[in-house]
Amino acid sequence: MAPSNVTIEFVEQPTESLTEECVAVFSSVMGADPCSIALTGGDLSLIPSLGRTIARSIALCPGVGHLYIARDDAGDLIGFTLFTLPGQLMGSTKEQQVAGKINEYLATLSPEGQAYFAEAMAKDVPKANDEMIGIKDTERETYWCNMAMVHKDYQGKGVAKAMFQLAFKEAAKTGATMALTTTNIINVPIYEKIGFKYHGEKTMPSPWLDWKMWFFSRDTQSEK
Template sequence: MAPSNLTIEHVDKPTDPAAIALTGGDISLLPDLGGAMIRALLLTPGVGEIFTARDENGSLVGFALFSLPGQLMLSTEEQQKHGFLDLMGKLSPEGQKYYVETMGKEVPKMNDQFFGIEDAERNTYWCNFAMVREDYQGKGVARALFELATKDAAKTGATIALTTTNARNVPIYEKLGFKLHGQTIMPSPWVDWPMWFFSKETKQD
């Protein structure tokens, strides 16, 4: 029987507005989207760095995945062949156009504007994913993952940067020592979605 402190529920459809928009309104493609991003970073040598948390049985309870300074997720043919091209083939024409315009132009422009860094995603130690299993949230897992990442980024003095589309994450990143640079709303034909912009310096004075 599940612990009494857990809420167990069936979620029929994801409600994250960013997921809805970036799949062109077809959230059945969410596994394709996430898989393409993760595989691009993990299966392409020299592009990404991953930190994981596992329980005593070896089960994954959390991970953080970064693209290294000088790299950009899904920016090369080698990265795109790990599922992204298949995703593009499944998106509607409207969804394809929105993804290319938004993730290829509008989001990078917002990143540069809020961080004050040219080509910000490529020129920082960029956190693409940070996930902690629900039953391990609030137990220091995210802090431990980011402490390891900070040590790695500090070897070159790189700024750690990220965005989140979930308001629930805002106070979490602030507690982890990240600076909030602001928020914007990204429009889409399906639903508008928010973005918050965070960074953390690692360079020692």
């Protein structure tokens, strides 16, 4: 159970200001994450821009995804989870690319960073997801969790679990499997504890450092 001063909510129509709050949480959590380092071409100053691109391309495009948030009693955002619906894929349409300002983000990367980002996001990561989770075109065919972030001051207090409990109910309405990856090993037992099946890990090389992904899925039929 989340702390009594925390409110969990499913946001049907996210705003630009809310996505900026999400970016702030993302940046505080992912600032030293090896995946972030790789996807920013080793430029840590670009981590907020990376988070902004992902969050905006999903949250600001109607019918693409679902956003769940956690606020404390002061009204501050202390966590969020962001999913794409079955049939949707982050950044795959012109609308999402414009909303997420993906081209603007790519322009800030070095040539080496641009090449790596394109190869990783379009080929290497999707291939790893399909192989490890065992579903063809996993990210498009599942209720896919693109982001799950909780501010460090609230980690380990049930905030993530409470947000996922809302997501489980919404995912069940789609009839699709839920799936996600994490790039931090400390999250592995957390996802297993809340009901995800663990599928193993894989190392992803990059010119800056190697990083790891851990893979999970969950059958939603029990939530109906």
